Amino acid sequence: MISVQVFTFNPFEENTYVLHAEGEAFVIDPGCYEQQEQQVLEDYIRSRNLRVAAVLNTHCHIDHVLGNYFSCLAFQAPLIIHQLEERMLRAVATYAPNYGFHRYQEKQPDRFFAPGERLALGPEELEVVFVPGHSPGHVALYNTSRQWIIGGDVLFHRSIGRTDLPGGDHDTLIRSIQSQFFSLPDDVVVYPGHGPATTVGAEKKYNPFCATSPVS
Numbered sequence: 001m002i003s004v005q006v007f008t009f010n011p012f013e014e015n016t017y018v019l020h021a022e023g024e025a026f027v028i029d030p031g032c033y034e035q036q037e038q039q040v041l042e043d044y045i046r047s048r049n050l051r052v053a054a055v056l057n058t059h060c061h062i063d064h065v066l067g068n069y070f071s072c073l074a075f076q077a078p079l080i081i082h083q084l085e086e087r088m089l090r091a092v093a094t095y096a097p098n099y100g101f102h103r104y105q106e107k108q109p110d111r112f113f114a115p116g117e118r119l120a121l122g123p124e125e126l127e128v129v130f131v132p133g134h135s136p137g138h139v140a141l142y143n144t145s146r147q148w149i150i151g152g153d154v155l156f157h158r159s160i161g162r163t164d165l166p167g168g169d170h171d172t173l174i175r176s177i178q179s180q181f182f183s184l185p186d187d188v189v190v191y192p193g194h195g196p197a198t199t200v201g202a203e204k205k206y207n208p209f210c211a212t213s214p215v216s
Helices: 035-047 068-075 083-099 170-181 200-206
Strands: 003-009 014-021 024-028 051-056 079-081 118-121 124-130 139-143 148-152 189-192
Touching: 003 035, 014 035, 014 118, 014 189, 024 035, 024 118, 035 068, 051 068, 051 118, 079 083, 124 170
Parallel strands: 024 051, 051 079, 148 189
Antiparallel strands: 003 014, 014 024, 118 124, 124 139, 139 148
């Protein structure tokens, strides 16, 4: 069974996830920037003798990639993103100082997600789901056997991802939520890029931005 561990890093309060099973791990959206944050992530990995198979970005806004360089170097792991996010990732180095991240170190992707790709982790798989709108090449990672999804900045507890950043599109985001998230069973747990976890059913009923079920 895949274990899900969440850390909240950097001033954006971004959720970094470590998924692991049978000694292998994925680090998803490493937002660790300060040395103490990097140490927290490394201590968790090392204390469990995990081998990081890959660092994965759901998308490449600054708050989700601040720890890419550190994570790939520390764990000798490749970086995988969606090809449509490459331009977003390259742009971070140009604007990071404007946000006060003067020590940001750039890490380019080692490969891109393949269409319809499934990533094996221990005995289970993660389905790579294309969910653009918040950013052009945003993906989510769905564990069908355990019924949870790492959703990035698409669907939050009673909210949705912003679309006023470069590459964002509100209508596209709503379509991604309706077609990809809300087509899942109601009890699927959504682990978002910010804030607490929620469920598909709760957001279908109560989310003020995209609810589809009437409140009883």
